[in-house]
Amino acid sequence: MSDTDSGLEQAPLQNVSAQWSKIQRQYQQTLDRWTPHILQRWLALAGLVVIFFLRIVFAQGWYIVCYALAIYLLNLLLAFLQPKFDPSLEEDLLADEIEEGGEVVSPLPSQRDDEFRPFVRRLPEWQFWLSSTKATVVAIFCTMFEVFDVPVYWPILVVYFFVLFALTMRRQISHMIKYKYVPFDIGRKARYGNAAR
Known part of the structure; x- marks a missing residue:
């Protein structure tokens, strides 16, 4: 085999790689244009x-595809509502340190003079939207094939989903009340610097 033959074999692979890179760049540019909207x-x-x-x-x-999508979207919603650094986990770590005789450092501000820490989500809004959109498109695609049309008694799935939704949201709301955080920006935004009032 000569050098020209091996060069000819690599040319199609390079073309495919270049096309794939171009598609990825265009996809990322489209997502970047959608970000502020x-x-x-x-x-x-x-x-x-x-x-x-x-x-x-x-x-x-x-x-069953509908149920799977609903469960996945519920999972994304819970991650969206939870803080990135869970206070209950930090509280457990703090209790472990106290038992071991370590130095006690408060994970949350306990006085007015303590440092302000903004709410940081476990799942950012952009990632929540993107994952939800991808999952919905995949679910629509799955409805094009009979193999995913598994016969089930759908009222049981609906009742089970609503019970699961109620229980998980009750737990999440009680967690929010216990650790005093609100995952939404409600009210007037503070302006800093020379911004017009």
Whole structure:
């Protein structure tokens, strides 16, 4: 085999690699353009979810795909509502340090003069939207194939999902009350510097 033959074999691989890199760049550029448009992104996702549910209702099938999507979206919502640094875990670590005779450092501000720590989400808004959109598109794609139309009694899935939703949200809300954090920006934003008032 000559050098020209091996060069010819590598040329198609280089073309495929170059095309794949170009597609990835275009995909990232599109995502970057969508980043500042929060309301439009969420409205587009809501439209996709409506299309998916209309597909489920009119086709009278794919209930297991719908249930899997709902559970995944609930999991994303919980990660979105939780702080990145869970105070209950920090409290457990603090208790362990006290038992071992270590130095006690308060994980949360305990007085007015303590340092302000803003709420940092475990799952940022952008990642929440992107993961939800990808999951919804995959779910719509799955409804195109009969293999995913597993026969189930759908009312049981609906009741089970709502019970699971109620229990997890009750636990999350009690956690928010216990550790005194609000995962939403409510009210007027503070302006700093020479900003107009």
